[in-house]
Amino acid sequence: MFNFLARRFISSIISVIGATIAIFVLIQFHNDPRELFVPDSGYGISHEQWEALGDRLGLNDPLWKQYVDWVGRTLRGDLGVSLARDRAVTELLRGKVGATVQLAIGSWVFAIGLGIPMGVLAAVKRGSGWDYFGRGLAIVGQAAPPFVTALVAIWIFAVWLEWLPAGGRSPEFDWKEYLLPCMALGWGAAASLMRLTRSSMLEVLDSEYIRLARAKGVNWNWVIYKHALRNALIVPVTSALLTFSGWLNGALVVEIVFSWPGIGYEALYRAVNDNDFPLLLGTVFIFILIYLVFATIADIAYTIIDPRVRLGDSTE
DSSP, rough: HHHHHHHHHHHHHHHHHHHHHHHHHHHHHHHGGGGGGGGGOOOOOOOHHHHHOOOOOOOOOTTHHHHHHHHHHTTTOOOBBBEEEEETTTHHHHHHHHHHHHHHHHHHHHHHHHHHHHOOOHHHHSHHHHHHHHHHHHHHHHOOHHHHHHHHHHHIIIIIIIOOOOOOOOSOOOOOHHHHHHHHHHHHHHHHHHHHHHHHHHHHHHHHHHHHHHTTTOOHHHIIIIIHHHOOHHHHHHHHHHHHHHHHTHHHHHHTTTTTHHHHIIIIIIIHTTHHHHHHHHHHHHHHHHHHOOOOOOOOHHHOOTTTGGGGGGOO
16 A cells, blocks of 8 residues: 555656646747736837846746746745736635635536446346437437537526526525536436446446356346446446546636536636736646646545455556
């Protein structure tokens, strides 16, 4: 266990350094962040003021020094100050994380609750109407982009039937506000989980030990849920955990369509539009950490689901 965690920690540090360097370099190809402080007319700031602003923001330093300074501040928990909003990046992200976490949890529950049971049912009832129905749902879910699913759901449930609100999130919890965003975000993942679970279950159900258990007279339901499902869950669990980490990073399209005040729309989208590089770097850094944490959890979950998997032999 210790060796596995040590290797994972080292590879995570390398991943963080590589990703942040890439983002740091790519930002340099965009407009100069100092243009945020220049009036639309292009006048009103002298060359001396331009250089003084660069000194204050650290933009006149060599690129390597800018990166080293940013790493040093980040290790102290300081992700910088947003240029466009003149507020600490950590404060901005902290204020939006809650909405994104709630949306991610709701969508994840929807995806797990629909995808895995439908995959098991489609595999057990192979070739039946349930199988074709589940595969049909999966095809539609994977083919339709989230923004299309979101717009169709709004038209049906908010405009036509008038059952649910079209978007927004009020300070007080209202479960109706979560149904459409969670469905739009989770349907594609549910479709993917359904197909992965079905294919894994079919492979396991055709294995020798399953045939032996059935020949010995073991109850069919016990065979399905105790033996087959447990061994078929490795791939779906990996997909589910990494999907959840992606949603915690901000479901940008769904948040925009439903005016959801999450980290994807309020932080990442506006940071790119404003060329707000401290906010963009801080957001990407948080995204990377979330993804690496859930990738590690997925590796550890393998040993819980299937004892035959050993951490020392897991693929990095």
